Amino acid sequence: MMEKQEKIRQGKPIRMEDIPSIALYMDQVIQLFEQNYHSYKRNEDEKILTKTMINNYAKGKLLPPIKNKRYSKEHILTMSLIYQLKGILSIQDIKTTLESLNEEVQKEGVNIEDVYDMYVDMINENEEQFNENVDWMEKSIAQNYNEKIPQPNNEMKEVLMINSLVHMSNLYRRLAEAKIDSLSREEDRK
Template sequence: MENINEIIEKLGLETNLALEEIPNIDLYMDQVIQLFENKFSESRRNPEEKVLTKTMINNYAKGKLVFPIHNKKYSKEHLILMSIIYQLKGALSINDIKITLDGINKKVVKEDINLESFYNGYLKLTNKNVSDFKEDIDSRINMVKDESLEDGNSPDLEHVLMISSLVHMSNLYRRVAEKLVDEIVVEKEVKRQR
């Protein structure tokens, strides 16, 4: 477990698509894929894994995770939403992502949102989350080592404890996020009944 901080550094957790990296001109699908591959390639678990594919983009469009595409070109706003989808899909189902982003998509279509300002807030939060995560990892390493010393566990069991602890924390966060998605659904139902 001594190498966990090295692992974390190699994950590229701070990697996000910054606003200044998104062109102000609309892009074709292949250009979008290339932009995402160049930006997020280090965050892949293995080299064969694709960051974004034509099928994924088509599914996002068909599933209405993003507002309609015009002339087979993707705007800066589409790329912002795809960047958020890229992060959300690690924990939420496609349906949950659709529910989560539905209000934003509607506001984009109505031109009732400053999406760049929203995205800047999102990026600030993600950077803070990474910082908090690194502090939490150090704390969790110490807790696992303390637990292992008490029980006389071998290093391989220490790894299992750490993996289990991380997965448990991940599940706790995911479950809360899912309940927040469920609240969006309930709020929509209440509005429809009025």
């Protein structure tokens, strides 16, 4: 499992220093995302970011207003957050999640680069915790499986591991959705 974990860890969010200080055109943004998130692809046909996605994010007001068809560092950082969120959350949930951040950035009450830096730090901590959890799950499955089923079957151990990982993912997703619902209620009270 370690090589699978290592492949998963190869994907990192776009680093600040990878983002040019000048605004980019859409094709340049797509190229930047392809270069930085290529290891996230499950297969070569998968698209990381497309013109349609960017246009939908803009129309859905998930992004700050775009000026002269050019995308600033702020847009790129927001799209990077969207990319990470869209694997689990609906577009409406992403909009709710990012709404207050985008408002604060527009009012210049929050620097998105600072928020993004904290996010990258969190990712590094999450990966350490992930590796510890996966190791513990594998050991637990192996021990329980060997105690309950006398014939070793690695395929069945993998099936159990997949089910366990999906269950954990669902628990985290439901917690995220509950927090989004709480954000939504706070927005409604304003």
